[in-house]
Amino acid sequence: MNEVKHTLKDVAEKAGVSLTTVSRVINKRGYFSKATEARIFAAMKELNYYPNSVARSLSGKKTKLIGVILTNTHNPFNAELLEKIETELFNREYKTIIANSLDNPQKERSYISLLQSNQVDGLITASHNTIINDYHQLTLPVVSFDRYFGSHIPTVSSDNFLGGQTAAKVLLEGGARRLLLFSGEISDTNPTSDRMNGFMDICLKRKIVPEIQGVPSDATSNFRKMLIHQAITQHHPDGIMCTDDATALLVMRELKQLNLRIPSDVQVVGYDGSDFILQTFPELSTIVQPLDDLAKTMVNLLLNKIDQPDVLQERQYIFPITFHRGTTTKFIDTE
Amino acid sequence: MNEVKHTLKDVAEKAGVSLTTVSRVINKRGYFSKATEARIFAAMKELNYYPNSVARSLSGKKTKLIGVILTNTHNPFNAELLEKIETELFNREYKTIIANSLDNPQKERSYISLLQSNQVDGLITASHNTIINDYHQLTLPVVSFDRYFGSHIPTVSSDNFLGGQTAAKVLLEGGARRLLLFSGEISDTNPTSDRMNGFMDICLKRKIVPEIQGVPSDATSNFRKMLIHQAITQHHPDGIMCTDDATALLVMRELKQLNLRIPSDVQVVGYDGSDFILQTFPELSTIVQPLDDLAKTMVNLLLNKIDQPDVLQERQYIFPITFHRGTTTKFIDTE
Numbered sequence: 001m002n003e004v005k006h007t008l009k010d011v012a013e014k015a016g017v018s019l020t021t022v023s024r025v026i027n028k029r030g031y032f033s034k035a036t037e038a039r040i041f042a043a044m045k046e047l048n049y050y051p052n053s054v055a056r057s058l059s060g061k062k063t064k065l066i067g068v069i070l071t072n073t074h075n076p077f078n079a080e081l082l083e084k085i086e087t088e089l090f091n092r093e094y095k096t097i098i099a100n101s102l103d104n105p106q107k108e109r110s111y112i113s114l115l116q117s118n119q120v121d122g123l124i125t126a127s128h129n130t131i132i133n134d135y136h137q138l139t140l141p142v143v144s145f146d147r148y149f150g151s152h153i154p155t156v157s158s159d160n161f162l163g164g165q166t167a168a169k170v171l172l173e174g175g176a177r178r179l180l181l182f183s184g185e186i187s188d189t190n191p192t193s194d195r196m197n198g199f200m201d202i203c204l205k206r207k208i209v210p211e212i213q214g215v216p217s218d219a220t221s222n223f224r225k226m227l228i229h230q231a232i233t234q235h236h237p238d239g240i241m242c243t244d245d246a247t248a249l250l251v252m253r254e255l256k257q258l259n260l261r262i263p264s265d266v267q268v269v270g271y272d273g274s275d276f277i278l279q280t281f282p283e284l285s286t287i288v289q290p291l292d293d294l295a296k297t298m299v300n301l302l303l304n305k306i307d308q309p310d311v312l313q314e315r316q317y318i319f320p321i322t323f324h325r326g327t328t329t330k331f332i333d334t335e
Numbered sequence: 336m337n338e339v340k341h342t343l344k345d346v347a348e349k350a351g352v353s354l355t356t357v358s359r360v361i362n363k364r365g366y367f368s369k370a371t372e373a374r375i376f377a378a379m380k381e382l383n384y385y386p387n388s389v390a391r392s393l394s395g396k397k398t399k400l401i402g403v404i405l406t407n408t409h410n411p412f413n414a415e416l417l418e419k420i421e422t423e424l425f426n427r428e429y430k431t432i433i434a435n436s437l438d439n440p441q442k443e444r445s446y447i448s449l450l451q452s453n454q455v456d457g458l459i460t461a462s463h464n465t466i467i468n469d470y471h472q473l474t475l476p477v478v479s480f481d482r483y484f485g486s487h488i489p490t491v492s493s494d495n496f497l498g499g500q501t502a503a504k505v506l507l508e509g510g511a512r513r514l515l516l517f518s519g520e521i522s523d524t525n526p527t528s529d530r531m532n533g534f535m536d537i538c539l540k541r542k543i544v545p546e547i548q549g550v551p552s553d554a555t556s557n558f559r560k561m562l563i564h565q566a567i568t569q570h571h572p573d574g575i576m577c578t579d580d581a582t583a584l585l586v587m588r589e590l591k592q593l594n595l596r597i598p599s600d601v602q603v604v605g606y607d608g609s610d611f612i613l614q615t616f617p618e619l620s621t622i623v624q625p626l627d628d629l630a631k632t633m634v635n636l637l638l639n640k641i642d643q644p645d646v647l648q649e650r651q652y653i654f655p656i657t658f659h660r661g662t663t664t665k666f667i668d669t670e
Contacts, residue, residue, distance in 0.1 A: 073408060074411070079411070080409050082408050083435055086433055086435055090442065095449065096432060096433050097431060102422065114430065115430075119430070249615045253615070
């Protein structure tokens with residue numbers, strides 16, 4: 001279902017001015033008053049009319065630029081996802097504009113409006129800010145990673161529910177009974193919350209109630225460390241799942257400082273399995289997302305959408321995960 | 336010293352056609368033969384004439400886009416540098432196009448030509464490919480990180496020589512005598528080779544000849560691990576410097592697998608000190624580059640150059656480094 005696309009004429013009518021005046025304001029040529037300009041901009045905003053993108057879509061001219069919105073690039077998983085998306089886009093003769101939201105809704109909103117109004121052919125978004133309405137208003141093709149937007153924006157993700165289930169099974173079969181989950185996100189609307197749901201599903205089937213501690217990704221490292229320290233000393237877990245590997249590394253540090261042995265005292269399972277982590281910390285047992293598949297699929301879906309806007313796409317593309325057996329868990333046979 | 340800027344007329348003369356024909360070809364309007372087109376493109380290439388950027392510079396119109404060329408984003412230092420550059424540019428109302436060369440000269444060359452010909456106001460390059468000539472031909476403002484290009488492109492870097500000296504001093508004062516250096520780059524033309532030069536400087540003053548092993552960043556992880564394994568088992572070092580922290584982490588793994596204790600059997604010093612490494616592996620002693628200063632300076636220099644092309648800039652901006660004391664070295668007092 002596409003939204004109605006408004007024309008320059010609609011803007012002129014809404015603002016109560018002539019077409020020529022609208023054209024003057026948009027092209028910043030000739031005389032017009034500040035008041036007229038403000039009225040026209042208000043009308044454009046109301047009608048969700050972005051002159052450049054519309055002009056471009058009318059002329060069929062492409063910028064060959066794609067915007068990629070991430071929360072950050074300092075998380076190794078995000079850094080690798082970006083590198084793979086950028087390489088795929090380069091192979092298809094597109095260039096990549098990187099936009100880190102840094103969990104700042106204003107920065108993300110500002111990027112969306114900038115990108116929409118003048119420069120990109122499409123967007124890939126993997127950010128987690130709750131400014132979903134801004135995305136709904138977009139007339140640009142968008143593909144999302146790990147986040148639901150609605151019917152017109154396909155979501156690509158790994159099987160987060162299965163990932164959470166697998167982590168719980170691994171810990172339980174290793175003998176853990178006091179389970180603790182560190183989750184980067186506690187929210188119903190994002191697929192990543194399915195990591196928690198899958199984890200809970202297995203726990204409750206075994207009549208175990210795990211503790212859950214949120215560790216917001218936008219908090220400072222020291223704040224995150226404090227939350228981790230408090231949860232461990234309070235709950236005395238013997239099995240911990242983290243919804244990302246960066247948090248798992250902080251948890252392992254904290255356990256060491258508390259003189260708790262891994263895995264004999266406490267088992268740990270992470271999530272993501274970026275190449276960097278797999279190469280540098282193969283000892284960390286973790287749920288591995290198929291980075292190559294995810295990046296390729298997002299690029300393919302987006303470029304197909306740009307080239308053939310009317311072809312229907314699935315709403316969700318869910319890729320299988322794998323379990324990387326390290327030495328931070330005790331048993332491996334989870335089947 | 337600026338290069339001569341050629342005009343459309345020069346292209347027409349070189350190609351032996353009229354100005355109108357050149358204009359037709361560039362704008363892809365009206366009739367022209369394939370042969371004419373080829374001749375005009377050849378003349379443009381020879382004169383290093385890029386129509387869009389020239390047209391833009393004549394009209395004074397800016398794209399508000401900056402290209403950032405890195406070798407990769409999977410190295411944590413690069414990922415953080417990119418995030419900081421992107422944030423600085425965003426604060427100045429510029430957007431960032433990310434281009435990973437992946438140590439592929441063809442990809443880097445292709446990016447440079449794409450970025451030059453149609454879309455960016457300037458370039459920040461931190462890539463290490465040896466295609467310096469391509470950069471020399473650029474008429475765009477360019478700022479470089481950790482790489483020399485010549486008089487018209489300023490280089491921003493940390494004090495690599497002092498960093499190398501500091502690492503050698505730390506290892507020697509911890510009692511090491513059989514030193515081994517793992518260097519990502521063995522080349523005379525890049526500032527990063529000063530890490531090696533500084534290291535050698537101190538060693539030779541103490542009449543110690545270190546072993547040097549290149550570990551190319553574009554090699555696969557397994558190949559890099561093999562080089563590290565061979566060098567350690569062959570030279571039996573008691574002190575190791577790595578010119579980046581990612582390599583230092585691989586070295587620490589290898590030492591563990593060889594049942595060598597850190598720091599009692601072998602001391603290790605890394606280089607970079609990204610936030611991720613400092614937070615996740617504070618035990619690694621490393622030379623810390625001032626990431627914030629580096630990113631801010633590059634953005635400031637570039638935007639100044641764009642706004643005031645004729646203001647002279649320094650050729651080099653060298654920032655002090657600091658030593659992060661971890662537990663992979665024995666002593667700390669290097670002054």
